[in-house]
Amino acid sequence: MLRLAVVLLLLANAGYYAWTQGLLREWGLAPVDESEPQRLQQQIAPNNLRLLPPQRAPGDVGTQAALAAAPASTPAAAATAAAPESAASASATSPDSAPDSAPDSAAASAPASAPAAPAPTNAASVANTSRPADQGEPRVCLQAGVFDADQAQSLRQAAASLPGGSWALEPTTIPGRWMVYMGRFADDDALARKRAELRALKIAYDRPAAALEPGLSLGRFSTEEAAQRGLALLVGQGVRTARVVQERADAPGFTLRLPAVAQSQRARVQATLAPALAGKTLRPCSS
Template sequence: MLRALVLLLLLANAGLWAWSRSAAGGAAEAPRPAPLHAEALRLHALAEDAPAAAPARRSEPAARPSPPPDAGMAASAPVPTPTTAPEPAPAPAVAVAAACLQAGPFDEQQAGALRNAVAGLPVGSWRLDGTVLSGRWMVYIGKLADADAVRAKRAELRELGVDTDRPGAAFEPGISLGRYSTEEAAQRALGELGRKGVRTAHVVAERRDSASYQLRLPQADAALRAQVLALGPALAGRPLHPCE
């Protein structure tokens, strides 16, 4: 009986295979069914009502929530921190360069007092330079009585073709007819004026030969300048100024 059943199954299998070949039109790529072996056949009850197994789903990791649009930007941007403005550095002290300064002129008497005053200054920091001022002589008419007498005399001299000038404060009211560096030159000029008709003029010494002094500080820095200015009356009111 078992042999008959196996033979029946083999025939059915062969028929099914022949039918599938004819339905496929003899296509070369159709797969050939594997032959059945009677020894491997097992009969199982059909589980028609068994629910189909749901296909297994590959577990996926939970989706990470996306950061808000500005999250990355906020994380990368540096957070400002309050800072204290640095205090300005103190300005460096400006060194005053040494320069040559001088004061004057001083006459003989003033120079003597100044020489005593500056003796306490550093050696070599000062010197008194003296020059001789030659005398000056003037052909002069005066002193006259007043300004009216001066005006009248000037008008008279203009008629003679003689130029006039003011004689200086020490000789007012009066008239100067010329100044000369030597007494001899002044006397010659007086003779020429006499030939023009000038009768009341004479030669006077406007200034005698004298010495004049200048205080010189060749390399005066701020400290030396302050020391000299502190001499007060010894400077006779003469200011310090750059050397000429």
């Protein structure tokens, strides 16, 4: 009886061994193959897969703060933390009930072919880093001028340190200037006598341009018509030898325009351009 029991145990062990090794597969007796090599052969470009950390709930403030504070040099740690969860979810699915997308899951869980995913980045921190310090501040349009060609060249050199596109020199016309003029006088004595006469008549005067010396200016005007009206008034006050002359002809000029200057940058821009503004100041743009 004991001999029969031993023989039966030996036969049972031999049969189990043959079953586990797949020796009885031809008769339909074999264990379920857990490796599923055919699924690995169905993978498409597994090297392009990236392991991503699990998504966090929008309201999880603590998690977002932790992600924002994480150093940028820890992408491998993030990938390692995500790997156990991916492996656990893959092993929880039985081979018989695996969906058609199982090849993708198997490929995603293969650590040998998937490089480390980049560290998660907090979108708010990126926006704050790339946003200029003056973004959101009120902005104002400023201008100064008019400048002649030489002054415009000095302005170009001074404004070169400002951001590109933040300023422009717009061409314009420097209007001519007309003057009620007395002269030229023969000598300084004649000039002194005429000044005395004008003081007696209580008429103001000043020196004209160098090209009209020795002489006296009784008023400057932007148009010839205005100068003629000014001369008529002086004639009524007793002036007899004055006439209207053009002190300066129309000339090409330039207006400096800064279309959008932040309030916090206005003083710095003024200081940068001050040496080239020829005594002019930046003022709000006219319409």
